Amino acid sequence: MSIRDTLRDIVGNVEGALAAVIMAYDGISIDEIMVPQSEFDLQSLAVEYATVLKEIKRAAELVKAGAMEEVAITTNQTRVAFRVLNEDLFAVLIMAKDGNFGKGRYLLRLKAYDLARELA
């Protein structure tokens, strides 16, 4: 399955999923899928959160908490899950607040290996 198909598969199978993106830590989007009616600025969100994720990675290593694997951020409007794929890339799933976040995180974890292999 291609990267885009895998992203489409995740977004299509999770209630409330708005977008899925493969990103580099410098904020560049490698590939993305977005449901048509979403109205957020995916690009800004990606760039801002990439910076934050780099900070978390650094902090976790600094406090010897080990290598970052997953980060989940809930605001009063959205839920976003990040899954590390390799040294350079991570997958992001953006969901509506009332979406099925558990399933979203599960699918992201399940597909991370496939995505990492496709991207190697």
Added chain:
Amino acid sequence: MSIRDTLRDIVGNVEGALAAVIMAYDGISIDEIMVPQSEFDLQSLAVEYATVLKEIKRAAELVKAGAMEEVAITTNQTRVAFRVLNEDLFAVLIMAKDGNFGKGRYLLRLKAYDLARELA
């Protein structure tokens, strides 16, 4: 119930919980409970993650994702859940990787209102 009792209650009722802390965004710990056999440096962890949390808060507001409510960070050794209490403070629950993270996040959310009220 006092703040410390609430923290003790959370740590005591979640399998794999190592510590619970009430923190300010400047990295100062207001109160904390730690299980005796834990070996991590709670202070460094708190300070580093407080900085990160401030970044996430800023990023979420910048991309109009709304106000930050909860952040969860999983590394290959630990799971850490952060719950915003008010403008200045947040609660942190640090767990072993194989702990009951769902229950931990649930209790943290459930007790957030009590904690915020105690701290007001």
